[in-house]
Amino acid sequence: MNASLIRHPRQGDGIRLRMYLVVIAASLCALWIASYRQEAAKASSAGSADAKRTLSKDERMKWWRDARFGMFIHWGLYAVPAGEWKGKQVPGIGEWIMERAHIPVSEYEQLAKQFNPVKFDADQWVRIAKNAGMKYIVITSKHHDGFCLWDSKVTSYDIVDATPFKRDVLGELSRACKKEGIRLCFYHSIMDWHHPDAQAPFYPNYNDTKQSNPNFSRYVENYMKPQLKELVANYGPLGVLWFDGEWIGDWTEPQGKDLYNYVRGLQPNIIINNRVGKGRKGMEGLSKGDQEYAGDFGTPEQQIPAKGLPGVDWESCMTMNDTWGYKSSDQHWKSGEDLLRKLADIASKGGNFLLNVGPTSEGLIPGASVERLAAMGDWMEVNGESIYGTTASPLGEVPWGRCTAKPGKLYLHVFDWPANGKLEVPGLKDHVRKAYLLADKKRAKLPVTRSGDTLVVTVPEKAPDRINTVIVLEIKS
Ligand code: JFZ
Numbered sequence: 001m002n003a004s005l006i007r008h009p010r011q012g013d014g015i016r017l018r019m020y021l022v023v024i025a026a027s028l029c030a031l032w033i034a035s036y037r038q039e040a041a042k043a044s045s046a047g048s049a050d051a052k053r054t055l056s057k058d059e060r061m062k063w064w065r066d067a068r069f070g071m072f073i074h075w076g077l078y079a080v081p082a083g084e085w086k087g088k089q090v091p092g093i094g095e096w097i098m099e100r101a102h103i104p105v106s107e108y109e110q111l112a113k114q115f116n117p118v119k120f121d122a123d124q125w126v127r128i129a130k131n132a133g134m135k136y137i138v139i140t141s142k143h144h145d146g147f148c149l150w151d152s153k154v155t156s157y158d159i160v161d162a163t164p165f166k167r168d169v170l171g172e173l174s175r176a177c178k179k180e181g182i183r184l185c186f187y188h189s190i191m192d193w194h195h196p197d198a199q200a201p202f203y204p205n206y207n208d209t210k211q212s213n214p215n216f217s218r219y220v221e222n223y224m225k226p227q228l229k230e231l232v233a234n235y236g237p238l239g240v241l242w243f244d245g246e247w248i249g250d251w252t253e254p255q256g257k258d259l260y261n262y263v264r265g266l267q268p269n270i271i272i273n274n275r276v277g278k279g280r281k282g283m284e285g286l287s288k289g290d291q292e293y294a295g296d297f298g299t300p301e302q303q304i305p306a307k308g309l310p311g312v313d314w315e316s317c318m319t320m321n322d323t324w325g326y327k328s329s330d331q332h333w334k335s336g337e338d339l340l341r342k343l344a345d346i347a348s349k350g351g352n353f354l355l356n357v358g359p360t361s362e363g364l365i366p367g368a369s370v371e372r373l374a375a376m377g378d379w380m381e382v383n384g385e386s387i388y389g390t391t392a393s394p395l396g397e398v399p400w401g402r403c404t405a406k407p408g409k410l411y412l413h414v415f416d417w418p419a420n421g422k423l424e425v426p427g428l429k430d431h432v433r434k435a436y437l438l439a440d441k442k443r444a445k446l447p448v449t450r451s452g453d454t455l456v457v458t459v460p461e462k463a464p465d466r467i468n469t470v471i472v473l474e475i476k477s
Contacts, residue, residue, distance in 0.1 A: 055268075061296060063135075063183065064136070064240070064271055064297070064313070067135035067388070068343075068346075068388055068390065069132075069135060069343060069387065070137065070352065071128075071134045071136070071355060071357060072187070072317055072354045073356070073358075074140050074143065075140060075326075076145060078094050078145065078325040079359060080114050082361065083326075083330065084329070085101040088101075093322070094326055094327040094330070095143050102204035105201045115163040115165060117361060120172075120364075122172035122173045122175070122176035125176070126173070126180050127180065128365060129182060129373070131377045132373035132374070133379075133380025133381070137182055137183070137184055138240060139187065140187045141186040142188055142227070143187070144192065146193055146195055146200070147162075149170050150230070150235065151171070154226050154230070170231070183238075185241070185271075186240075186241055188231070188241060188243055191207075191245030191251075195219050198216060198219040198250070199248055199250060207248075209247060216250040225262060232263075232267050233266075236270075240271040240272070243275045244275050245275075251278065253277055257277065260272055272295050272296055273296065274296075274297060275295065277294055296313060297315055298313070300316050301317050304345055308350050315351060315353070318342070319356045326361070336376060339355065339372055340375070341467065344401070344415075344468055347402075348402035349393075355373075382465075383438055385438065387404065393410075395426070396426070398412075399416070400418065408476075409475065410475060411438065411470050412425065413468050415467070417463035417466075417469065421458060421459055423471065424454050425455040430475040430476060431476040432475050435448050435473050435474075437460075438472050439469070443472075446458055446459060446471065455473075
């Protein structure tokens with residue numbers, strides 16, 4: 001029998017089958033590409049729609065609540081004296097030297113001629129923040145001394161017109177942040193020691209909260225508001241406008257409400273802190289309406305509220321040493337261990353950590369800050385899941401560390417490793433499906449037992465991370 005007549009159904013069908021498979025695969029591939037393109041188009045239009053659509057507060061706050069960790073940057077003319085004036089060390093925080101050394105406006109503004117930060121590199125600053133695990137940057141567009149870090153059209157007291165540097169720092173930072181997916185935010189002082197219509201010059205005391213300037217409203221309408229418009233229009237969309245200097249006698253609650261509305265009109269979905277209004281009174285106790293104008297989040301400074309601020313969004317801002325603006329003499333640095341544990345402590349109470357750097361007059365972030373941020377980034381690389389997008393601990397105080405939460409998961413931040421290999425978790429009633437080390441890619445199960453209301457997790461003898469080892473509990477919440 002002619003072999004050729006012998007159909008090798010399997011062979012002939014095999015070729016046909018392969019052809020069918022190729023056709024099916026090609027069709028599936030085409031379908032996937034079409035649906036991907038449709039999804040991408042929907043997402044981008046949703047994104048732009050979000051940019052146009054006024055979001056609810058929860059929608060507007062989502063990126064900020066997920067971020068949990070940001071970089072504060074205090075930079076300006078005060079980096080030139082760096083804490084010293086006429087040969088003497090000036091006590092206090094570096095950015096207040098004009099006030100603390102009683103420097104007349106005419107003398108202080110001469111510093112602009114010396115401000116030439118030739119080593120400034122926006123991409124480097126943003127990479128340092130991003131590699132630390134930070135998701136947003138808040139930089140002083142204008143601090144109390146009135147000096148502006150952008151090319152403002154309403155003053156020549158700015159980095160482009162008044163310094164030999166002549167570059168628009170905020171413009172360069174805005175481009176670098178967009179490139180790296182970092183949200184750019186501005187700290188902006190309501191108080192202004194340089195503008196003749198604002199508080200200054202009550203030389204020798206620029207911070208005399210009892211004094212009043214009859215022309216303050218003219219400063220607000222003809223100077224501060226136009227500058228805010230420049231910042232939003234030319235460097236936005238911004239993540240946050242972080243106001244400060246609201247404690248002065250010339251600033252009132254009605255002005256705070258007006259400023260809140262003005263900024264919300266410039267960029268409807270911007271986030272505004274609580275220092276836009278009068279003082280930093282806690283937002284609790286305010287009527288719903290007044291809460292709106294009290295800003296979107298509380299700003300405890302150089303401290304972590306013992307129980308957090310239940311019911312409101314809040315952010316602890318903190319220096320790495322003792323000054324916000326650069327002081328060459330201030331070498332009182334917090335350790336990387338302390339900073340990492342503060343991050344976990346703040347997140348366990350439902351807050352954000354805004355950690356400050358004070359760059360030098362050359363435009364460099366101090367080495368001691370860079371080292372600490374790199375160490376924090378190494379930890380965040382492995383454990384970021386236990387910080388980003390988490391909420392406050394549902395457990396009470398735990399003796400060995402802190403706890404953060406996500407739906408169906410608890411993250412146990414163990415600072416003090418149990419010598420007996422038994423980690424006790426009091427007050428956890430939920431059924432625990434699984435426990436494992438977050439750093440363990442295989443997620444090998446850790447044995448769990450119960451003793452009454454206390455869960456006991458058997459852990460390795462040695463702490464994998466001596467500063468903060470994270471254990472994940474998958475729970476039936
Ligand atoms: C303010 C600024 O004065 C300071 O320079 C820095 O920018 C910090 C982040 O914010 O610090 C203040 C302001 C007011 C009070 C305390 C710290 N206060 O009224 O107690």
